[in-house]
Amino acid sequence: MSRWLPKTYLTLVYVLLYLPILVLVVFSFNNSRTGYRWGGLSLQWYESLFNNHAMVQAMWNSLWLALSAATVSTIIGALTALALHRYRFRGKRMLRGMLFVVMMSPEIVLAISLLALFLLVGLQLGFVSLLLAHVTFCLPFVVITVMARLSGFDESLPEAARDLGASDFTMTRTVLIPVIMPALLAGWLLGFTLSLDDVVVSTFVSGPSYEILPLRIYSMVRVGLKPEVNALGTLLLIFSLTMLMLSQWILTRSKR
């Protein structure tokens, strides 16, 4: 009994976790209009999705935002992780603590504080406000990803580089960056996904000039059912699955 019980339990939980996703994917190919009953195979929802101009525009906007937010947060996050790893400085504990608090604090708290700031300084809500907000909540995740990689790293390498006369900047570029490359990629992918998925923060800091995908989906699914969302959800699932497998592949390959 004690052997099959844990396995049965695990299987059951996984079935429950994946059931809604499976239903979503199956129903994205549904021919029926009502949304709940199966009416045969069809690609009509994918078709109507791509004929929806506002939707396609929102998709591109989201993609561009996620690319930018992931890139900026990876650059700042990696530099921060390097500084935390290598230097002694005043306020180091405070910096770590603050990043931790940003990571733990409810998104909605971050969202309204940023909205207050943007309105105070008169920044128009749109791409820039979204980018600043997304970089802020992605940053701690990049920092811990890179820190984890640095903590398992042989300290003698940078020392050797310095003894051989490399300046700090050269050493960082030629020794440290290659070592943390997998973590940079993993952190970038994490930031990309977090940005693409965010609803809470974006609800507050986006304006009509720059509509992004999650907010478009949100306005669609608040009332009733929209079969296009099934199709869109399936595409997003395939996309994030590809990204996740890519990052796992990068991380496991680098461990060898």
Place this chain on the structure above:
Amino acid sequence: MHRVLQQPFKTAVLVLVWGWLLLLVLIPNLLVVGASVMTRDPGTFLSLPLNLDSYRQLFDPLYLDVFLNSLYMAGMTTFFCLLIGYPFAWALSGLGKQRQTLLIFLLIVPFWTNSLVRTYALKLLLATNGLINNALMAVGLIDEPLKMLYTEGAVIIGLVYLLLPFMILPLYSVFEDLRQELLMASHDLGAGKLSTFLHVTVPLTLPGVLAGVMLVLLPAMGLFFVADILGGARNLLVGNVIKNQFLDARDWPFGAAASILLTVAMAVLLFAHRLSQRRLGEEAQT
């Protein structure tokens, strides 16, 4: 010489990250604190004089009800996540290494999938003419569809569904560290299964439990879109109240005070988590 070369790089990095955090985290949060003690103004959002009215408003029976209800739903969410997650993490940590890696991967796949879409997927299952009702009626268990969508239960299901991995991952990491020898030692010293569980397993996994509780309880109060999609357009969570005050009712001081309520809740949980880790550390030394 190296010291000198090192300084500009270090200084630039520190200025960059501290600048970012000051401008986009510290100052905005101070603004929220400031907003919470100001007076509501229809034109400019905020005006003087300073007062504590918005905090008093938190205890208005109308809102107090919402907050207590939100806390109750977050509590239920956390309870169910723990109930499902604790045995799950335990079972997972007992498997072979390769299988563990695969299963953890399968656990985080949903986390990488758009949470709105996943919430919407639940709607397909829970609706009055949705799949669960259709299936139950087809096998003859019920004659009329059950009302599941637009109830508090549906919101709790949605929250558990979205937040379960955040409970499982910290629990899994403590179970992984839980040394098998300790359990065996306890057994050799004559402790029964229950006694070992209560006196060894539970205390040693407590930091993981608290980390999981923290990662579930707070978002469960803030994820307003889950309440919107699965609970109908009602003020069910603290997050819905905050969102409405800022975006619809335009009562910024009150919205700010409600958000500070969440921040205080986070501080309390962080403190409890630290305390449990420290206690564990001390016990390990003695």
